[in-house]
Structures are given as C-alpha cells and as structure tokens.
Amino acid sequence: MSNTQLSYSESQLASHLNTQPKVVDSEWLAELKEKGRDNFLTRGFPDRRQENWKYTDIRTKFRDNSFDAPYDNGSREKSRIVDEDILRVVVQDGKLTSIPSELPKGIAIRTLEDVLQNDEFFLRRYLGENRALPKDGMISLNSALLQKGLVVTVEPGGIIDQTIYIERFSNVPWNSIESGRDIIQLGERSSVKIVEVFVSSVSQFSLTHNVSEVYVEKGATLEHAKFQLEGNTVNHITTIAAEVSEGATFKNFEISNGGDTVRNETYVNLLGEGAHASLSGVFLKAGKEHCDTTTVVNHIAPDCTCNEEFRGILAERARGVFQGKIGVAKNAQKSDGRMMTRALLLSDRAEMDAKPELEIYADDVKCAHGATIGSLDNEALFYLRSRGIPEVQAKTLLMRAFVSEAIQDFGDEIIRESANQLIEQKLEFLSRGGYEQF
Amino acid sequence: MSLLEIKDLHVEVSGKEILKGINLEIEAGKVHAIMGPNGSGKSTLSYTLSGREGYNITSGSILFKGQDLTELSIDERAAAGVFLAFQYPIEIPGVTNMTFLRTAVNAQRKARGEGEMDAASFLRFVREKAAELKVSDDMLKRPLNVGFSGGEKKRNEILQMALLEPSLAVLDETDSGLDIDALKVVSEGVNALRDPERAMLVITHYQRLLDHIVPDVVHVLANGRIIKTGGKDLALELEKSGYEGLIESAA
C-alpha cells in the first residue's frame, strides 16, 4: 500500500483515501472509514479559524513543510529502559513486531486487525464510540485511515504489577502520515501502568498521528505515560479520549522532548461519581519547535476531581501552547478541579500562550486555575555558579527543579527514573543554547 | 606576593559609580575586616570579587594568587578558591541542599582535575561538618534555603565554606540574624578554617563578631573608598564614636 502523503492537497488526499485497499471484509468498518473520509473532506486539516486549533495551524504547517535542520537527538538508543520488571512491546511503523511470549494473567494486547477478525463485537462497542472523543478533521482523517492499532484490555479485577512498555519506532517515508488507533479498556477494579515511547529516525518530514480511546471502568486505575522523543522533523499529534467511570482513576503523564510541531490532546469525561483524572506533563522545546498541550476535562457526575500540572521550557524561537478547559455539568456538584501551567522562556524570541478556561454550570464546586510565564532566576543562577557549578550545569539544575513538580507524583520508581533521564538530556541541550550551539 | 591585590578599583552598577578607587591587599593567613555605613559599597565589593553580572569594572585591577581575577567567570573564580558567604542567601525550591552541596563540591574538584567524591564518602564528609555547625539532617534534606530561618541560612553558608575550603573567604554580614549561641557556633566554624594558606575578608557592622573572629586588619569603607585602615582596636573605636567624625575628616 502506498503511504499517505501529507503534502497532498485535501482533494488529492480524498482520491487517495478512495483507492485504499480493504483491510478486511467488514461492512461496519468500511462504513466507519467512509464516514471518516467524508467528514475529513468537509472539515479538512484544522487551521487557526477553528477556536480549538487557533494556536496550532497545521494546515499551514503541512503546506509550508518548514523545519529545523535535522538533528540526531539519539533518543532511539537512550529511550530504552533496562529493567527486568517491565513488559516490552515493540511497534514498528504501526505494526506489532514484538511482544512478551507470556503476559501476566488478566491482560491482553492484540492488534486492531486481530480483534476485527475475531471479536468485531468488541470493536463495535468501543471503536469510535468514546464520548470524550472530539469531532474534528484530524479525528475524521484518523478514521478514514483506520488500519493499524493496538487493543489493550484488562479483565475485571486484574491487577497488573509489571509496567507495560510500548516502544513505537517510526521510519516512514518522507512526507507521510503514520496513523494509528488504539483502544485501552480496563475492566472494573483492574489496574495497569502503560508507558508509550514514540521515537523515530531523524530527517523524515512526517506526521505521527495516534488516537487512543480509553475506557476506565468502575473502580479501575490506569496510569498512562507518553514519552514523545521523535526526531525534529517529525510532527506529532496524539489524541487521548478517556471515559472514566465511578470511583475510577485515570492518570496521564507526558514528556514532549522531540518532534517539530507537536500537539498532545487529552479529553476526559468523568462519567461516574468519585471519578478522578490527573493530567501532567513536561515539554522541552528549542529551535522552531512547537508544542501544544490541549486538555478538556468534563465533570459530568458529582464528586469528581481533576488535577492538572504542566511545566514547559522554551528556548530560541520555540513556542508553547496550553489550552486547558475544565467543564462542570449542572448536576456535577462537589466537583474539585485544579489546573496549573508554568513556562520558562530561555530566550526573548520564545513564546508561550496559555489559555486556561472554566465552564461551570453547577453551583457547589471548587475550581482553580493558574498560569505563570517567567525566565530563569538570575540570582539563583549566580548563587549556584558562585559555588563553582559551571553555567550549563547550574542552568540544568534549575530547570530540572522547575519541571520536577510535574513528575514527582507519577507512576513508579522505574517510570520516574527513566523520565528524569530523558529530561536530563534535553535540559542539557537547552542549557547549551539549543540548536544555536552547532 | 599577597593572595589578593586590589588596585584603584572603580565599579559601576546600573551606570552609577559605587566603588570609587579601592586599594586593598590581603596576605594569605590574614583576616581583614571591613566596616562601614549602609550603602557604602561593602556588598558591591564582595559581588565584584565573585564576578556577578552587572558589576562593571571601569578601571583598576584585581589580582588573585597573582592572576587577573576579572578574566575568570563566576564559577572559575569559585574553583580557583574565591568564596562569598552571602548577606542574603538565595532560596532555590526543587534543589535539595544535599544535591546542591554535592554538585558544588564535585564541580570544584572536577575543575581542579581531582576525582569526584562518591556518594558515601561525600555523605560522611557532609555529616561531620554539618554536626560541627549544628546543621540538622532535616536542613540537608530540604530544598536549598527554602523556609530556613535567617540564622539557619547563615549557618548553611558557613557549611558550604567548610566543605569547599576556599583560599579566600568573603563573609558578608554573616553575623546578622544570628542569635548569641549561633554566633558562637559560626565563629568557631570560621576560626577552625583559619589557616596560613587562607585569607578572610569579614564584612560586619558589629564589634561583637570581631570579638570571636579576631581580625589582623580593620578597614573602614565609606562612600566607595577605604578611608581608614588600622588594627583590631579600630573596630572598638568605631563602636564608641561612630563613622561620622571619620567621614568628615576624610572629606
């Protein structure tokens, strides 16, 4: 199958979509794809005219194809967690290439194709059905291109102690889209930790586009982390849509270290009483890199809580965006929501746009949001250096302190340790002056 | 050769001349004290020695161990042996005191071509010095200076000095904010570091500190100039008669 080209005009993309070969004989899926295609043709790539994409005009981005000189961030080698206590799954260009021969009892990891052939009923229940999923051109395109993806399911009561570590390598041709759709479904009272790492080889102008539909049933706990480490010519847009039921917890943590234009979207519906969502992340950008963090958390049932903590550091001409919205429905009394974003600008050409929003229809709620944008504390830097700590090291130390608050409460020791290692490398790169040092 | 030789030093801050021709020589093994009214330029001199940005030397020279100190960056000066105990130590959230101390000690060792200290030996080293200065374990674990009382911050400065073993220690009002017992602890810490190879420049407003850390030389700094230099008795004299008469006769 030929790859889907980014630089196609939308109408060319349409004819390409029309000639896609059938994955399997499923009328249901064919219809879903067709609907996706039609919707994409109406909506097109999102651009600044859409409120939700105001700061990340990807239509223009894909038309202009401009990016920094390729730089090998070595992430592919460095991203490997060496620990016996993790379950390693490898996905190469969207295809599952390696999976432990034995998984713990209670968890299954299958490909979308596999599930389609053997359990179409499951897919019909969960695929494209997530109530938190937004309706825009990107999601439509993802549906139109539906073919590759992972389905992770945990049985009710299944407590998975080992961390599932999914390494996603992409090495797609110049200008193509790597499109995937995943489903993560946790049965009642189950729990699992999943880390997904996105890496690529350098110098391929491409788009990684992944949509995950997440279902956390009653009393279950999902801790999900994404380490986004692709080369600096890879654009990356991922959408996580999560339905969180009564007494369930969904924690999501992301590191955005790599990529060119990156957008991390998280949409959460807190559907049952006492559901909890915790979203946190760190973005570290230099050159002309762009990182958009978009979150929407809807409190639909009473007594739900959410906590958001994002930290970003922007060097050179990098641009950060935070759009966060907490919505509280009319009967979602006693909702408790907190949203905080802080950014450090290392250069006066760097830019951060923060747009926190509350939309509250209930009267008995506690909601707070805050955003700060600042620069490195020169006094602190002087103090550290006056003790003999060289400038680069002192800056790295201060930056690490700045981002640490977004990491400290997530996952287990192994996840935090590897997160810290990954961050350390990029912080040093930023301290040395980003791309300009070369 | 003196350890530190300052000649006709003029320094501007934000375009305003603060130091107006300082001459100061300190030999190894000696303790010099600087006293002087508020705003006379004492802290400015200490920041200039550490290489802080914004302190522009418009003329004059600073030689340290015979080398032009102004050519070194802030951290190079520290590695070369210059240490400043801050009048107002900085709070750094997110960096624990312990991490900070180990990073600093190892950075200086590395700059001097010595091997880094491993975690265990460093811990032993820090514990020993901390006990002498009554710095608690809790203070070592907390973020650097965050929520430390005024006196705790000052003791932490002296702990850093004890760990870094500089050849020139500038103490900028280390006595301010200390209670009587802490003053004793800190002074003992400082005296323990007195050494034929090491010099100290003690900035203070009070004779009281100089009872504990007895100086060899006392200078009076007023309006950006050293207007009088004498022995330890000069401090006693100032305590009685104040600066006014001195400043008038110097003018």
Ligand SMILES: Nc1ncnc2c1ncn2[C@@H]1O[C@H](COP(=O)(O)OP(=O)(O)OP(=O)(O)O)[C@@H](O)[C@H]1O
């Ligand atoms: N950034 C600045 N811009 C302008 N003037 C400054 C600046 N920093 C210091 N000064 C001035 O320089 C002068 C000397 O200040 P310095 O802090 O050196 O005094 P000091 O002798 O240490 O006083 P104190 O005894 O109160 O600590 C003061 O008049 C002060 O206002």
Ligand SMILES: [Mg+2]
């Ligand atoms: Mg002062």
